[in-house]
Amino acid sequence: MSTLETLKAELDGLQIEDNPQIVKQKSRDFFWYSPVLKHQLENVSAELVVTPKTEDEIVQVLKACYAHDVAVTTRGAGTGNYGQAMPLAGGVILNLAEMNKVKEIRPGVVVAEAGAIISTIDDECRAHSGQELRLHPSTYRTATIGGFIAGGSGGVGSINWGGLRDAGNVIRLRVLTMEAEPRVLEMKGEDLQKVMHAYGTNGVITEVEMPLTASYDWVDVLVGFDAFMDSVHFADALGNQDGLLLKEIAPIAAPVPHDYFLRHQKFIRKDQSVVVCMVAPFAMDAFAAFVGRNSEASILYRSDTADEGVKKGLPPAYELAWNHTTLRGLRVDPNVTYLQVLYPYPNQVEKVRTMVELLGDEVPAHLEYVRFDGKVTCFGLPIVRYSSEDRLNEIIKLHEDNGCPIFNPHRYTLEEGGMKQTDAVQLAFKKEADPKGLLNPGKMIAWEDPSYDYSSEKLFLFPGLQTG
Amino acid sequence: MSTLETLKAELDGLQIEDNPQIVKQKSRDFFWYSPVLKHQLENVSAELVVTPKTEDEIVQVLKACYAHDVAVTTRGAGTGNYGQAMPLAGGVILNLAEMNKVKEIRPGVVVAEAGAIISTIDDECRAHSGQELRLHPSTYRTATIGGFIAGGSGGVGSINWGGLRDAGNVIRLRVLTMEAEPRVLEMKGEDLQKVMHAYGTNGVITEVEMPLTASYDWVDVLVGFDAFMDSVHFADALGNQDGLLLKEIAPIAAPVPHDYFLRHQKFIRKDQSVVVCMVAPFAMDAFAAFVGRNSEASILYRSDTADEGVKKGLPPAYELAWNHTTLRGLRVDPNVTYLQVLYPYPNQVEKVRTMVELLGDEVPAHLEYVRFDGKVTCFGLPIVRYSSEDRLNEIIKLHEDNGCPIFNPHRYTLEEGGMKQTDAVQLAFKKEADPKGLLNPGKMIAWEDPSYDYSSEKLFLFPGLQTG
Ligand SMILES: Cc1cc2nc3c(=O)[nH]c(=O)nc-3n(C[C@H](O)[C@H](O)[C@H](O)COP(=O)(O)OP(=O)(O)OC[C@H]3O[C@@H](n4cnc5c(N)ncnc54)[C@H](O)[C@@H]3O)c2cc1C
Ligand SMILES: Cc1cc2nc3c(=O)[nH]c(=O)nc-3n(C[C@H](O)[C@H](O)[C@H](O)COP(=O)(O)OP(=O)(O)OC[C@H]3O[C@@H](n4cnc5c(N)ncnc54)[C@H](O)[C@@H]3O)c2cc1C
Numbered sequence: 044m045s046t047l048e049t050l051k052a053e054l055d056g057l058q059i060e061d062n063p064q065i066v067k068q069k070s071r072d073f074f075w076y077s078p079v080l081k082h083q084l085e086n087v088s089a090e091l092v093v094t095p096k097t098e099d100e101i102v103q104v105l106k107a108c109y110a111h112d113v114a115v116t117t118r119g120a121g122t123g124n125y126g127q128a129m130p131l132a133g134g135v136i137l138n139l140a141e142m143n144k145v146k147e148i149r150p151g152v153v154v155a156e157a158g159a160i161i162s163t164i165d166d167e168c169r170a171h172s173g174q175e176l177r178l179h180p181s182t183y184r185t186a187t188i189g190g191f192i193a194g195g196s197g198g199v200g201s202i203n204w205g206g207l208r209d210a211g212n213v214i215r216l217r218v219l220t221m222e223a224e225p226r227v228l229e230m231k232g233e234d235l236q237k238v239m240h241a242y243g244t245n246g247v248i249t250e251v252e253m254p255l256t257a258s259y260d261w262v263d264v265l266v267g268f269d270a271f272m273d274s275v276h277f278a279d280a281l282g283n284q285d286g287l288l289l290k291e292i293a294p295i296a297a298p299v300p301h302d303y304f305l306r307h308q309k310f311i312r313k314d315q316s317v318v319v320c321m322v323a324p325f326a327m328d329a330f331a332a333f334v335g336r337n338s339e340a341s342i343l344y345r346s347d348t349a350d351e352g353v354k355k356g357l358p359p360a361y362e363l364a365w366n367h368t369t370l371r372g373l374r375v376d377p378n379v380t381y382l383q384v385l386y387p388y389p390n391q392v393e394k395v396r397t398m399v400e401l402l403g404d405e406v407p408a409h410l411e412y413v414r415f416d417g418k419v420t421c422f423g424l425p426i427v428r429y430s431s432e433d434r435l436n437e438i439i440k441l442h443e444d445n446g447c448p449i450f451n452p453h454r455y456t457l458e459e460g461g462m463k464q465t466d467a468v469q470l471a472f473k474k475e476a477d478p479k480g481l482l483n484p485g486k487m488i489a490w491e492d493p494s495y496d497y498s499s500e501k502l503f504l505f506p507g508l509q510t511g
Numbered sequence: 512m513s514t515l516e517t518l519k520a521e522l523d524g525l526q527i528e529d530n531p532q533i534v535k536q537k538s539r540d541f542f543w544y545s546p547v548l549k550h551q552l553e554n555v556s557a558e559l560v561v562t563p564k565t566e567d568e569i570v571q572v573l574k575a576c577y578a579h580d581v582a583v584t585t586r587g588a589g590t591g592n593y594g595q596a597m598p599l600a601g602g603v604i605l606n607l608a609e610m611n612k613v614k615e616i617r618p619g620v621v622v623a624e625a626g627a628i629i630s631t632i633d634d635e636c637r638a639h640s641g642q643e644l645r646l647h648p649s650t651y652r653t654a655t656i657g658g659f660i661a662g663g664s665g666g667v668g669s670i671n672w673g674g675l676r677d678a679g680n681v682i683r684l685r686v687l688t689m690e691a692e693p694r695v696l697e698m699k700g701e702d703l704q705k706v707m708h709a710y711g712t713n714g715v716i717t718e719v720e721m722p723l724t725a726s727y728d729w730v731d732v733l734v735g736f737d738a739f740m741d742s743v744h745f746a747d748a749l750g751n752q753d754g755l756l757l758k759e760i761a762p763i764a765a766p767v768p769h770d771y772f773l774r775h776q777k778f779i780r781k782d783q784s785v786v787v788c789m790v791a792p793f794a795m796d797a798f799a800a801f802v803g804r805n806s807e808a809s810i811l812y813r814s815d816t817a818d819e820g821v822k823k824g825l826p827p828a829y830e831l832a833w834n835h836t837t838l839r840g841l842r843v844d845p846n847v848t849y850l851q852v853l854y855p856y857p858n859q860v861e862k863v864r865t866m867v868e869l870l871g872d873e874v875p876a877h878l879e880y881v882r883f884d885g886k887v888t889c890f891g892l893p894i895v896r897y898s899s900e901d902r903l904n905e906i907i908k909l910h911e912d913n914g915c916p917i918f919n920p921h922r923y924t925l926e927e928g929g930m931k932q933t934d935a936v937q938l939a940f941k942k943e944a945d946p947k948g949l950l951n952p953g954k955m956i957a958w959e960d961p962s963y964d965y966s967s968e969k970l971f972l973f974p975g976l977q978t979g
Contacts, residue, residue, distance in 0.1 A: 150641055150725070150726070150727055150728075151725065151727055151756075151791055151792065151793045152793045172640075172641055173618055173640055173641065173642075174641075174725070177754075203753075204753055204754055205753025205754050206753075209752065209753045209754030209755075210752060210754050210755055210797040210800065210801060211752065211754030211755040211756065211794050211797040211798075212754035214793055214796065214797075215796075231796045231800075232796045232797055232799065232800030232803075233800045233803070233804075254754075254756070254791075254793055254794070255725075256725055257618070257619065257642070257723075257724055257725040258618070259618055259619055260618075282885065283884055283885025283886075284677065284678060284679065284885070285671075285672055285673025285674075285677045285882040285883075285884075285885060286645075286672055286673050286677030286678050286679030286680035286722075287677075287678055287679040288619075288679065288722070323619060323722075324619065325619045325620045325682055325722055326679050326722070328682065328683075328699045328700045329678040329679040329682075329700055330679075331700060332678065332699075332700030332701045333678060335700075335701070336701075389857075414753040415753075416751055416753070417750065417751025417752070417753060417886075417887050418751075418885075418886065419885050
């Protein structure tokens with residue numbers, strides 16, 4: 044009997060899928076965002092998809108795979124866009140789609156299974172007690188909370204709370220190790236960083252405890268500008284308004300808003316740059332006064348006064364922002380891709396100007412205002428009109444040469460993506476939690492290559508764990 | 512019949528007090544915080560206290576006083592500490608203590624009468640839907656919301672939301688003018704600044720609409736340090752932790768915590784400096800991890816694990832902070848007073864060090880971390896061991912010479928206090944709203960002195976209204 048057949052027999056009773064078409068589909072994520080990864084990962088597939096319904100069933104899968112040396116790649120909703128969830132060594136996809144229950148809601152806290160869809164968690168928290176999660180990716184309506192923690196970084200709400208990397212944005216994770224007898228780890232405080240943004244390489248998150256904040260009927264607003272740099276100054280000042288509650292501030296350069304936001308196109312001229320905002324309803328008077336003080340700004344659309352019929356036909360503002368901007372671009376022009384940039388405080392505005400002047404319409408700007416180390420600054424997710432990998436690398440180098448670190452979304456390893464720094468502590472934890480290296484193999488260079496030198500001067504979003 | 516007798520007759524049916532003892536008591540606030548004001552204002556008194564129960568009754572009072580040219584000074588709870596509420600020209604005290612109803616609570620918003628006590632508003636909002644006000648002075652349990660808006664600036668919560676001056680921290684004010692026929696103004700957006708922090712010189716606020724945020728059972732924590740500057744570095748880093756939800760961060764230099772916080776004395780060594788914190792309960796793990804990373808810091812007290820009996824005997828942490836630090840000092844040593852300082856970002860820590868080195872134990876430091884123009888920095892409310900007015904002025908000058916603006920709490924006028932800048936727009940509004948200058952006379956220099964030059968290079972907390 045082949046290993047696969049043995050495994051299937053041992054997992055009898057669990058929900059298993061081995062139809063190659065479906066398995067391949069469940070082995071893919073949004074890696075095709077990147078023309079580079081598209082090429083590299085096109086043929087990646089697992090052999091089996093197992094969809095457990097309980098933590099016990101996950102333990103069963105891990106034990107069996109450990110015994111037979113089969114790779115296990117955990118999957119949330121597969122919306123990651125660096126190939127995070129793609130099983131380079133084949134084996135089993137551990138699909139958490141059915142581990143999706145919200146288990147407990149109390150003031151400021153929700154406990155949920157890792158496979159719960161983010162918007163479902165919010166729906167339940169809102170109905171329960173007017174609460175919602177602090178942060179969500181723009182894949183709010185499709186992504187899982189476990190996938191966000193293991194593969195994401197931040198998003199809508201980061202203007203108030205920073206990113207997932209910031210202490211306090213995750214309270215507790217329940218994690219299973221990949222051993223002969225999988226252990227349950229309850230991780231809190233300092234320990235959390237060991238499993239966060241690790242692409243599931245050192246444990247399977249089964250349950251999460253997340254902080255909540257007050258929930259509101261956020262008002263979607265598009266503010267238009269004739270000149271992109273005016274929109275940046277506006278967004279920068281807006282982000283520094285301490286009493287104005289917004290959940291999202293994203294300046295996007297013309298012609299992206301008009302050309303790619305097809306259902307909003309009627310509100311936007313081709314030469315207009317736009318700041319996409321989500322504003323607390325009770326802040327709208329103060330927000331309007333703020334816009335009024337800025338002669339370059341005009342409100343193109345606001346959902347609180349829009350006709351119900353008009354509103355129904357539009358996607359929510361957050362689905363114009365973060366990685367959805369790129370997605371909308373890709374739908375109109377399959378040749379675009381994007382980058383991830385940090386414009387470090389306090390020179391963010393000047394650095395944006397420099398890059399815009401250098402790259403023009405080859406790299407139309409898209410900024411996301413966030414709190415970063417206590418300051419308001421911006422990330423960039425600029426659209427790139429892709430010509431070749433060489434040119435893409437030149438564009439990356441131009442950013443770095445101008446003091447704008449790149450988190451490269453055209454790499455599938457943790458380290459090269461630039462978000463996760465590995466070090467001896469991280470590696471020691473991996474050795475404990477996944478001694479055979481069966482969890483999502485190929486994603487952590489420090490593990491694959493014992494001679495890897497992880498002493499790096501590079502900026503990592505999730506820094507290494509070594510202290511002192 | 513004297514004017515007073517006529518007035519009393521015209522206001523028959525309203526709650527009126529003319530017992531000179533009681534009237535004098537209701538004519539005073541916490542002006543005696545300042546040895547300078549104590550001397551200047553000691554004999555100030557109104558002639559009559561009227562305590563209206565409805566807006567109609569207020570209109571009646573204003574009409575009668577307008578007709579007879581009688582000054583009207585509005586009073587909340589009289590906890591202002593620059594003599595804001597003291598009737599320099601005598602006349603009537605309009606006591607809003609009975610205008611104290613909470614009228615409406617919805618997501619993110621409360622509507623209340625101006626005389627409502629701040630903690631009462633929170634109690635009702637918490638019970639209604641787990642909400643609370645964003646900001647409150649440390650006089651939470653005594654001060655009125657109207658008095659806070661007309662005479663205060665910020666406080667607990669300012670680390671998250673900035674101050675009252677920031678757009679969005681007040682939604683709407685309902686204001687009565689002082690005219691033959693008092694008008695009702697509903698002020699929002701840009702207009703709000705006309706009546707905010709104006710000591711009631713240009714209208715009587717009868718109703719307020721304020722933003723709410725999520726309410727939690729805040730954990731009181733005292734963190735101890737051997738060296739004050741270590742406590743400042745700790746607080747500065749803590750305030751910049753985007754994911755750690757705190758409502759209060761106040762470093763206070765030894766020996767103030769031990770000497771003046773009598774009921775907490777058992778937790779604090781005389782040579783220990785303390786950071787007073789209020790932490791969201793669900794942030795305590797992350798907070799403890801943050802403290803753990805700092806070898807100089809140790810948790811002296813935390814209310815979430817304290818014995819119920821011990822806890823009951825202690826005042827809440829916010830009553831150790833803001834102006835309560837000074838109050839506790841004054842109770843132990845009647846010769847102390849205080850100052851109000853801004854340590855401007857980004858040099859706050861260095862400026863604090865400079866002032867501490869210059870002034871030593873004559874001016875023990877007390878900092879309050881806040882958001883200010885989008886950055887985390889600190890105000891100071893240092894204790895001053897008072898010797899003479901000249902020395903106090905020297906100390907003020909030393910701060911200013913070192914780039915630390917002073918908001919002088921030893922002055923009773925708006926302008927000299929440094930919090931409110933008057934200008935032509937402000938003055939024009941006063942002319943409309945109070946043409947006879949009967950509202951709280953003597954507090955606005957621009958009004959009293961037509962030759963006053965309000966073009967000033969000084970920093971004002973509430974800037975002028977002239978744009979462009
Ligand atoms: C249109 C679009 C918009 C996006 N916007 C954002 C954004 O705003 N912010 C952002 O951060 N990201 C964004 N992303 C990336 C991605 O959507 C998010 O990271 C998302 O939260 C991933 O969730 P998922 O459930 O799809 O995870 P998956 O893609 O299924 O998994 C992500 C990674 O986590 C691992 N993993 C999943 N579940 C677990 C678990 N329970 N235990 C251990 N490991 C696990 C997987 O193996 C994989 O490595 C976007 C992507 C797209 C395509
Ligand atoms: C121990 C102590 C701690 C303090 N802590 C803080 C603090 O943390 N933050 C802070 O900002 N302040 C603080 N203060 C100052 C003061 O307590 C606050 O400003 C407080 O909010 C004032 O409220 P009140 O109801 O007592 O107002 P009052 O003292 O009665 O009035 C203040 C001013 O507002 C005017 N006024 C009152 N009500 C109205 C109205 N309805 N319409 C128009 N004008 C009106 C009065 O005429 C007066 O000029 C403190 C004072 C003390 C003594």
